[in-house]
Amino acid sequence: MEFNWSQEDGEFRRELAEFLDATLPSDWDEISKGGPGSEAQASFSREFAHKLAERGWLTQNWPAAYGGADATPWRHIILSEEMWSRGEPRGPQYMNVNWIGPSIMEYGSEEQKREHLSRISRGDVLWCQGFSEPEAGSDLAALRTLALRDGDVYVVNGTKIWTSYANHADFCFLLVRTDPNSKGRRGVSVLLTEMDLPGIEVREISSVVGERYFHEVFLADVRVPVSCRLGPENEGWSIVSYALQYERVGAPRYARAALTVDQIAAHARERGLLSDPMVLQKLGEARVLCEAARLLTYRVVDQRTRKLPPSADSNLARVAGTIADRAVAELALEVFGEDAMIYGSFADSNFRMAMTAGVAVGATEIQLNLIASRFLGLPRE
């Protein structure tokens, strides 16, 4: 057991920080205010991820055979922390690196690997995740979007919803039902779908979280070549499980949350609030929750380093991250008071970013169910 970073890992973090200091533009705070899905940040990410790729860092966690550097999971979490704590300049491209690429490596054909992996590792392609539907939220296996075979294409009809980045994406990791008589986890397939195919329409859903945050994706007689199917027909659920296990702890939101707490503390000092015991207490509480989420995430990274099978520890880490995000949102309002009511202010932006924590990437209740059964061994209902 060891909680100190190795010298090499420490140097890597410093090198990354220097690169970010030199590379992020002076108006970066303004660009990053709308979050990874915003217009400004998505277009910035094409430029930024390209630079990251030039340094060999964008897909450093991938195997050398696919253009990566076989970097350890520890190196990858350091990179992810540095990115998230700066507001994620990779924009939506963090998904490409974390789970879309790895899923294609695991299940893709040689042709799919050639096409997609090289584009992802160059840093100039955006993906979105076509999972949720109006009638399939937490119960993802209830998905209905239908893909019927017609010669060498699938004809796809259905609706995807809450799709972040759909307005910018070049491709969609699209989950469909290829067996019309199936239910639940059987009969599901993954289609690597180009977003500019005829019949795909993206509509923004207006929300209080932010502009262009959520989208609906309507699919009407979209003809997707059979060659775009990832893995065997009707066996897509195992790909989803594989992808989700990477997704759950892929984005260290605690790193961003911890930075936000530091920024709030700086504001509190300027306002002369640091002598207020209640403010100190809430700052401490929020900081602690970020630290707990960090260590529970590290526990999962450690297991990944040992190539152990996925465990319930990833569910613990996710819930801890959600608790931390909530505390930070609360803290922002507490410290800024009525000033938080101004749209676009620091407190307002952070509050809106954090308010989705318990729902984004899967409801907390599902994580708690999984902890109860897998970690505590409690019987299912």
Place this chain on the structure above:
Amino acid sequence: MDFELNDDQRAILEAVGALLERHAGAERAIALAPKSEYDHALEEALHEAGFLELALGEGTGPLEAVLVVEAVARAGGVVAFGAGALVAPGVAGRSLSGPVAMASAGNGSPIRYGAHARSLLLLDADEASWITLEPGDAEPVRSSFGYPMGRVRSASGDSFGRGSGERMRNWWRVALAAEAVGTMDAALSVTIDYVKQRRQFGRTIGSFQAVQHRLAECAVLLEGSRWLVREAACLGAPSQAAAAAAAHATAAANRVFTETHQVSGAIGYTREHDLHVWSMRLQALRLEFGSIAGHQRALAEARWGEQSR
């Protein structure tokens, strides 16, 4: 970074596990409780096996000591092990004749093991001092909270010098948090066993989501506390890490107390059910040395306060 026990740590935990199997446990704690007795036999066994020397041992350190503090607390040991095995070495650089109790100067509050202690570590602002207690220096105080409590009447001793106060604050927080981790672990595990076998409405109550989610959240808080404590010990108890561990573990302790009792129903309040051995202690640990808010403020001051600038 490495989150697995190494071979030596595994061996230490196996050895102390076997010792605690013989000398500690709920039954023993319940037997000692009516007269607020101290478990001198357990302390002697831990001492003889060298577990009090781990923090300054050859090839071992505070991390190994913390692992054993967790284990002793999980077994409900009625011994001042955190103070003796972790705080005394951290402050004095050597072990002190036990039992060791800890107090903050001037507040006169009851302290754990106060009436049984031979050594008192006293925290007074910037300095910690060591006081040898004679019989009659302290009086027992009756308490609901699971530990023999006492109040030291008057005492003065030898200071460890300037800066020793900071060391004591930090190691005290780590020890407190480690004890909370072991104690929560046991409280939660007794409760999980109970909800798995208790049936109502034709099914085990542990199959209800309302029960599952409470306990699952407790598990998240417990595991977070566990790693914060281990990290703080491994890094040598720097102020921020020590305060973070104590803040998280005491807040978690409060939550675990509430939820384990809630789902255990009325049987959980009785002395025939083991939960109380650990649950009541959780509130003592939560109150000790400034309570939850005190640890949270200590962290904020260490990170953002004037001195940290």
